[in-house]
Amino acid sequence: MMRDKNWEQSLYDHQHIMIKHLDIHRQKERTEPLSTDERMAVEHAFQLLVASMLDFARYVLEHHYNHKVNTREEVLEALIKHKDVTYEQGQQIEALIELRNKILNDYLNENFELLSSALALRRYALVEVLTKEWTNRLDSL
Template sequence: MRDRNWEASLYEHQHEMIKRLDVHRKKDRNDQLTQDEIMAVEHTFQLLVASMLDFARYVLKHHYDVGVERRDQVLDALIEHKDVTYEQGQQIRVLVELRQKILFDYLDENFTELSSALSLRRYALVEVLTKEWTSRLGQEER
């Protein structure tokens, strides 16, 4: 059963995270960020991508009746069900791989790579997909 309140809350939370990332993206590149600011941007990015994957799992469950146990299986399931275009799949892959680097290679300096990805505003795909998936769930109920 759908949880429309959760869907709306997730969308609003994603929107707020995207606004925070946009603030960073628009900053002058000559401004040095503090370590706390870097960590806040990385954490926001990680949460945004995780929320996209969790919502995709939710859609797979409620639209296709497919249970996906782990986040790392989500993209394959979306592709299998032709729920994303090839281009979207590639963008999701980039976002997930960057999230994984930040999450598990936290001793390495990945912020330059993250800043580069943010400058392209690839993360905006999350909001687009959330709208598409919510619409798809709504069509199913008609």
């Protein structure tokens, strides 16, 4: 299967924009509470960012290891199996996935406290780091 370098670059650019948006909200939240619309925007950007990381990981697993993963839920296990992430990265990815799932599946409850602490730690920056690492891995083939 052929790589789609335009898609890879577009995904990276999109992730970079989402991270910038999250950074803006993270900075603002330190000085004043976010409005309901801003909180929803942060949740949406966070969900998209984590989903894009998982989709890119699936793409890498398929193109680098010839390993087909059918669902996003299987991605982390496959990355660990192929020793494609460190233990710490695996732990962080798991935390990002869990938070995304809480926001996605339990959207009526207040999960913003959890998201707010994830923003404060800037955990989402890992997505951009991994995308660069995985792109380099694909380039080395």
